[in-house]
Amino acid sequence: MDLFSPAFWGALGSIVLANILLSGDNAIVIALAARSLPPQQQRKAVFWGSAAAIVMRVVLTLIAVEILKWPYLKIVGGVLLVYIGVTLLVPEHDDGSDDDKPAQGGMAAAIRTILVADLVMSLDNVLAVAAAAKGNTPLLIIGLALSIPLIVFGSTLLLKVMDRFPIIITAGAALLGFLAGEMLVSDPAVGRWFGELPHSAENIAGAIGAALVVVIGMALQRRHQARMSEVGAHHTARQ
Numbered sequence: 218m219d220l221f222s223p224a225f226w227g228a229l230g231s232i233v234l235a236n237i238l239l240s241g242d243n244a245i246v247i248a249l250a251a252r253s254l255p256p257q258q259q260r261k262a263v264f265w266g267s268a269a270a271i272v273m274r275v276v277l278t279l280i281a282v283e284i285l286k287w288p289y290l291k292i293v294g295g296v297l298l299v300y301i302g303v304t305l306l307v308p309e310h311d312d313g314s315d316d317d318k319p320a321q322g323g324m325a326a327a328i329r330t331i332l333v334a335d336l337v338m339s340l341d342n343v344l345a346v347a348a349a350a351k352g353n354t355p356l357l358i359i360g361l362a363l364s365i366p367l368i369v370f371g372s373t374l375l376l377k378v379m380d381r382f383p384i385i386i387t388a389g390a391a392l393l394g395f396l397a398g399e400m401l402v403s404d405p406a407v408g409r410w411f412g413e414l415p416h417s418a419e420n421i422a423g424a425i426g427a428a429l430v431v432v433i434g435m436a437l438q439r440r441h442q443a444r445m446s447e448v449g450a451h452h453t454a455r456q
Contacts, residue, residue: 225356232360243270243335244368245389248375249305250330252386258324263372266331271365273336275358291404294337295397299430301334302393306386306434307441334393337400390434391427398426 247270251262379385401407402414402422 228356229360244371244375245392246334247331247372248379249386249389250327252376252379254324254327259376262324262327263369266328267365267368269332270335273332278357288406291400295401297333297337298393298397299426301330302390302430303434306390307437387431391431394426394430395423398422
């Protein structure tokens with residue numbers, strides 16, 4: 218495909234647009250994973266997490282058609298998303314004695330969370346990007362690379378909004394639960410067990426997944442706060 222042809226630029230625009238439209242949930246995960254880091258580390262985690270996720274997405278896109286046929290893959294991915302959604306709702310610190318230290322695991326842990334979540338959530342998304350690329354690997358890489366600054370901007374903006382509206386954190390975790398539920402029931406193995414399910418089944422499973430993540434996450438939050446109160450009371454009594 219000629220670099221200066223309308224077909225090339227049309228396909229490139231399609232890849233960038235498809236990746237932007239399908240990366241809203243990825244931007245939420247990146248912001249959630251980086252929110253507990255100091256501001257300077259937040260920027261690094263967002264950039265490197267986004268860049269690494271794009272590289273991984275290129276690889277996924279090249280093999281997506283085949284791996285999505287594997288049974289149980291989406292089931293495992295759905296369980297991972299539930300776990301990630303719950304952990305993102307639980308505070309990182311176990312006590313208040315080290316407020317100046319980065320959150321447990323630091324930037325490496327945040328990037329690891331971003332990569333795992335992006336890997337799971339991109340299984341379906343990459344099909345649309347692969348279709349737009351029409352088998353042209355260089356075009357695919359260029360298009361996804363151009364998407365990096367847009368995803369970084371979205372994640373950075375969400376980080377700022379989360380400080381003012383913490384409810385977004387809960388909503389983001391619920392979104393992961395919803396995606397997990399949809400992923401579970403769309404696995405080929407589930408299709409073999411129960412036959413072809415209606416689209417409404419995915420919505421119901423998504424709603425259950427979202428509720429599950431929020432309920433478990435909130436319960437762990439309350440448990441954490443109770444433990445923090447006990448630690449604070451014990452510390453005050455010793456003084």
